[in-house]
Amino acid sequence: MIASVRGPVRHVGLDHLVVEVGGVGLLLHTTPATAADARVGQDVTLESTLVVREESLTLYGFADTAAKALFEQLQTVSGVGPRLAMAMLAVHTPDAVRSALAHGDLVALTKVPGIGRKSAERLVLELKDKILAVGLDPSAPGTSSTGTSGSDAVTGQVRDALQGLGWTTKQADTALAAVAEDGAPTDVAALLRATLRELGR
Template identity: 55%
Template sequence: MIASLSGTVQMLRLDSAVVEVGGVGYLLHATPATLATLRVGAQASLSTSLVVREDSMTLFAFADDDERSVFEAAQTVSGVGPRLALAMLAVLTPNALRRALASGDLKALTRVPGIGQKGAQRLVLELGDKLGHPVDDEAAGVSGSAARELAGDQRERVSEALVGLGWSTKVADDAITTVLGDLGVDHVAAADVPSILRSSLKVLGGHRG
């Protein structure tokens, strides 16, 4: 099993990256948040999980070992494959997922594309005990001031993620403004960063600016 990779980022796409290690380019599928931390030409170190099928071998990449562990644990639930497990991490951080499972927050779980009410209930039943207990922000390494900052407007985080994927700051900001206007809100809440990022990507439609 390929548990990690360290190398030079050769290419960035909306849902994947190519990292060259020892002259070999590895295609890595990842969440927008993970991809936003990468830069073409820069060095990167990522935790990975190799999913082997009869006709394919697919590598998924993660910012840290905790995300990879959650990704692999999620696939033990009936009906959850690697793509859906990755979508869960695109919407919820590992700790947010733990909190949703521990509290039975079906609304939070159904925010993940592909998970309905029954699927959310199945996750609570089958996955809750496998991920451990959620930790508070302090235990997760977030200071009190940082936690308060995360509770404010997170527009800049979304903008930085889009810029990291190849768009100019102006194009990114215009897309975010469009999404917020459609939603009738004037700021990005911390919990909504993944969904606002996905919606902004849809507005941009893959066209770099």
């Protein structure tokens, strides 16, 4: 089990980082927000979880232990795998996910691509008591994450990232258009965060 990774960043993607550890570059899948905070050459420490499948070994990285714990807890629910758990953390902050589970906020949960009403109800049913048991203040609402962009190339990268997270091309384009009306930024990471915020409304 690779519980954490520390080293210089060798590559920053929209939803992943390559961190050099002992001369080996490890690719860690992250949320867009975590990736956007990293810079090439910067030393980072990420909490990590290794997901083992017959055909693959996939490493997921998190900014803190709370996000990692929530990622693992979400997967205890039937039908929720690492990709869907990561999508939840991409659309909402960990606090927002916990708040939605604690309050039974199905609207917030179903904003995540891949989660329908039944799936949201199952998440609340199985995790609400566990979330409250660890001391979440049910009166404290959570927040969502997001950002901005500009050129066709940047827009295309963000569209591809959104499709990778589960949204359709139409949903991605609609959100990008809405963000553009407010003056979209030219930075890929910023545009992606802004579009995710728009999709989370």
